[in-house]
Amino acid sequence: MSCLFCDMEKMNYIGENDLAYAIFDKFPVNQGHALIIPKRHFESYFDMTEEELVSINRLIKEVKIQIDHKFNPDGYNIGVNIGETAGQTIFHLHFHLIPRYSGDVEKPIGGIRNFKESLVPYK
Numbered sequence: 001m002s003c004l005f006c007d008m009e010k011m012n013y014i015g016e017n018d019l020a021y022a023i024f025d026k027f028p029v030n031q032g033h034a035l036i037i038p039k040r041h042f043e044s045y046f047d048m049t050e051e052e053l054v055s056i057n058r059l060i061k062e063v064k065i066q067i068d069h070k071f072n073p074d075g076y077n078i079g080v081n082i083g084e085t086a087g088q089t090i091f092h093l094h095f096h097l098i099p100r101y102s103g104d105v106e107k108p109i110g111g112i113r114n115f116k117e118s119l120v121p122y123k
């Protein structure tokens, strides 16, 4: 079976180490929206090894510095969708690193909490 992230051309890489690589998202929600992806094919965050987590974390920090220099954002969200119910559409684990800019949404409070209506009021 073909996989977009297993078949990714190296020319698209914006960073790489032993176990992971990074690209800019093809459909960015904000300028500089990046994806950090393990090289091994597996679906879930919960199947990741400690070594992969360390490599991915290193790359998140490297790419963050690149994004800071290029786009100078005011904040970040880091997100992982795990399972179709949670919105995962590409079933090869990836971390979204999403730069945030003042005023990019009307009410930023709560950040990634806001994907769904709360069960009880939040602030």
Ligand SMILES: [Zn+2]
Binding pocket: 003, 004, 005, 006, 007, 040, 041, 042, 091, 092
């Ligand atoms: Zn894959």
Ligand SMILES: [Zn+2]
Binding pocket: 081, 088, 089, 090, 094, 096
């Ligand atoms: Zn995704």
